[in-house]
Amino acid sequence: MDSEFHRIKRLPPYVFAEVNALKARARGEGRDIIDFGMGNPDQPPPAHVVDKLAETIRNPRAHRYSTSRGIPGLRKALAAYYARRWTVELDPEREVIVTLGSKEGLANLAQAITSPGDIVLAPNPSYPIHAFGFIIAGAAIRSMPPAPAGAAGAEEFLRQLDRAVRHSVPKPLALIVNFPSNPTAETVGLDFYEEVVAFCRRHGLYVISDVAYAEVYFDGVPPPSILQVKGAKEIAVEFSSLSKTYSMPGWRVGFCAGNPRLIEALARVKSYVDYGAFTPIQVAATAALNGPQDCVEEMRQRYRRRRDVLIEGLAAAGWEVPSPPATMFAWAPLPPDLAPLGSLEFSKLLLSEAEVAVAPGVGFGEYGDGFVRFGLVENEQRIRQAVRNVRTFLRSVDPAAAAARSLAS
CATH class of the missing domain: 3.90.1150.10 (Aspartate Aminotransferase, domain 1)
Structure with missing residues (x-):
């Protein structure tokens, strides 16, 4: 004992x-x-988002169980955000799920897809859940360079990725990428994602991308989404969050979007462990995505x-x-x-x-x-x-x- x-x-x-x-x-x-x-x-958070929460919370029916996949209106709002921000079309029913923050989503996806002894490629240093979500699920972690600073860094990352696949037994299950990066603040361009997607499709690896800081940028060039790459949805999902964009960290509203098989696996685990975020929070989150963006x-x-x-x-x-x-x-x-x-x-x-x-x-x-x-x-x-x-x-x-x-x- x-x-x-x-x-x-x-x-x-x-x-x-x-x-x-x-x-x-x-x-x-x-x-x-x-x-x-x-x-x-x-x-x-923005005043109109708080006002929508206060309005919705007065509805007696809003206090019932919600749904672990997220209310339809919020999933549609996330799909609309991807369409206008990155020109990425998503099916709100099959390719989007609402999570209790991206941290919970990453941990539950790890539980859904990981078998004991699987190898996952994760950046080091990185936000702890990127590695430890999979460690808790029974995986072994192989460290990857955290951030390809410039063309030389991207080439080195791809060399390390090739080496990891050739020398890992069993073959890695998935690669985790996080740009803009927490903690290193590095960014990448779409060409980097194109090479990563091509490599991982060729070798049968899933890619799990975290873009929680995609709206917090300063150089005038909006960070890309991996889902912009042709064929990315065949192998990739992407986690995002309202925590930083709308100053809503305590609300715990995040998303996973992309590959339908991975989305369904995450949905199946979530259906056993939660009923989704409180419905008024999801309604207010919809107002954040659909409302004024100043x-x-x-x-x-x-x-x-x-x-x-x-x-x-x-x-x-x-x-x-x-x-x-x-x-x-x-x-x-x-x-x-x-x-x-x-x-x-x-x-x-x-x-x-x-x-x-x-x-x-x-x-x-x-x-x-x-x-x-x-x-x-x-x-x-x-x-x-x-x-x-x-x-x-x-x-x-x-x-x-x-x-x-x-x-x-």
């Missing part, structure tokens, strides 16, 4: 818990922590301003961080003098000495250990204060003493 349960044993300790515990302790002591740790939008551009500009304040401020403080072209994150290499600490110890030191919380890169996979992730979830005034704190910290910290203290702990 004392042994750990089988599936739990496959999950490592949650790295972010250490930083979260330190944050809670510091706040309990009355310290003002500026928190960039979690990608949790700080603005409310709120989306406002969201983009808000994150752009915050990005610029953060990146410029860190550079002035002596910490060079690449400016992210998309997402609500900045993926920051550790300052060279403090890189030997590793991302977790650096994050703890930054929290205790500068009162700035970030996400340690190792929480996204071992290949993220040389980085920390900033979430653009504080207003510009707070970001400027954080940058001042960081500048003071970097000028005063003794790297040797910090390393010795880390080893002692």
Whole structure:
């Protein structure tokens, strides 16, 4: 009775818990922590979406069980979004399903299609559910490069993909891609997806794409969808979410679209484990997709301003961080003098000495250990204060003493 349960044993300790515990302790002591740790939008959803929720919730019939596939109106709204955003035609009945956020959808799809011992190719570093959804389902994960930066990076990714297929036994079941990427903020073009789809069709791999940040971009070029590629729906599905686009993370509304066989497999598992999101939430989500979209551009500009304040401020403080072209994150290499600490110890030191919380890169996979992730979830005034704190910290910290203290702990 004392042994750990089988599936739990496959999950490592949650790295972010250490930083979260330190944050809670510091706040309990009355310290003002500026928190960039979690990608949790700080603005409310658009007013017309909240109004639709309030209107619908007064309907007595709206409080019954919903449907695990999602109400028809919301599935049609997602199909219409794909048509106008990417010129992709989707059948709302066979090629779209509503999920309780993309995280739940990914986990339940993994349960639906994975057999014990299957191999899944997942980026490292990546959003944890991309790997651990399949690990929980019994798969083995083979790490892939997280982000093809430019043509050379794309070529290297495809070389690694070819090698993974040739040297994995059994042959991999699926490839997971996530662009714009959480946590690295990298983007790709449609030509990259065309090569991935061609390769995976040739070798019989499913592709699972995550485009949760497709509307959070800053360079004027909207990120593509893998479903734009001819033949992609034969092997691919794509997860999306309203969490970041409409500042609705707590509403838990996401989608899966694409290959009908994978959609049906996900629907079958969901039919046993949930009744779908609360119907008024789905009605309000429909209003978000079908209603005025000026709120989306406002969201983009808000994150752009915050990005610029953060990146410029860190550079002035002596910490060079690449400016992210998309997402609500900045993926920051550790300052060279403090890189030997590793991302977790650096994050703890930054929290205790500068009162700035970030996400340690190792929480996204071992290949993220040389980085920390900033979430653009504080207003510009707070970001400027954080940058001042960081500048003071970097000028005063003794790297040797910090390393010795880390080893002692």
